[in-house]
Amino acid sequence: MCYGIRIVKKAKEIKMFYNIKSIENNKSVDSEHIYNYANGFAHPNLWVLPQERIGYMVPMKWGLIPPYELGENSKEYYKKTVKYGSGLNxxxxxxxxSNNYKNSATTKRCIIPVDGFYEPHTATKNGKAFKIPFYFQRKNEAPINVAGIYTLTKDNVATFTILTKEATPLFSKIHNKKNRRPVLLQDADIDVWLDNSLTESDIINVIDDDMPDELLTTYPISKDLYKRDGQGNREGIITPVEYDEIQINYK
Structure with a gap:
């Protein structure tokens, strides 16, 4: 599952790539939303391209809260649902x-632009299993179009979740316990995904035909990513690290 992402491009760069008309932001939150490592369980605000405001990008909180809940109670909601992933995926x-998803599937789809994301690989040493973080990015280093859906809570707080699907061959080797991958839209489907006229079968087809493994590159990085002292949120966190315990071909 996708619980960690990297966003280092500035808002103006994202605006240019997606041909955004306007950036909407609340002055009370960070105007760039830049993270070398954004841990989903911290529920950061990230840039989102929403279906209901085509041509705009807005900040939303990562971690879907159903529309019948109150956004002001987000800490309590996330704590209560943490064992289910706190709405991150x-x-x-x-x-x-799902009653929590089906309305958003037709009217509140979105794109979350990221530079890359992190997935855990389970390896073993002396019969003991442990996790090694891998970093994924596009080979051309362009933004990745992560597919999501969003909601508005009873008190009008916007929250989103990242869609996942069954792992493709590359992700099966890396994310070898959960065997899932995020839905990564092809560039040709950016406008399509936000189109209000899509039918259920159209939406499923876009998900099924998302970005192929061949456009991505991945490699292992430091286990500092998992430390709780914030070491993961540093510029050099994506530096490759070799581990003897990795027994797969990921190159």
Missing amino acids: ARSEKLFY
Whole structure:
């Protein structure tokens, strides 16, 4: 599952790549939303391109809160749901069956632009399993178009979740316990994903035909990513690190 992302491009760079007309931001929050490592469980604000405001990008809190809840109670809600992932990811297979997702699936789809993201690989040493973080980015280092859905709570707080799907071959090797991957839209589907006229079958087709593994590169990085003292949120965190315990070909 995708619980950690990297965003280092400035808002103006993202605006240019996606041909955004306007950036909307609340002066009370950071105007750039730049993170070398954004831990989803901290529920940061990230830039989002929403279906209801095509041509705009706005900050939203990562961690979907259902529309019948209050955003002002977000800390309590996330704490209560942490064992279920605190709304950070949503299985795309449940889009049209879950009461928390199905309305958003048709009217509140979104794109979360990121530079890269982190996934854990489970390795073993002396019979003991442990996790090694891998970093994913596009080979051309362009923004990755992560697919998501969002909601507005009863008190009008916008929150989003990242859609996931069954792992493709590359992700099966890396994310080898959960065997999932985020839904990564192809560039040709950026406008399509936000189109109000999409049918259920259209939406499923876009998800099924998302970015192929061949456009991505991945490699292991420092386990500092998992430390709780903030060492993961540093510029050099994506420096490659070799581990003897890794027994897969990821290059």
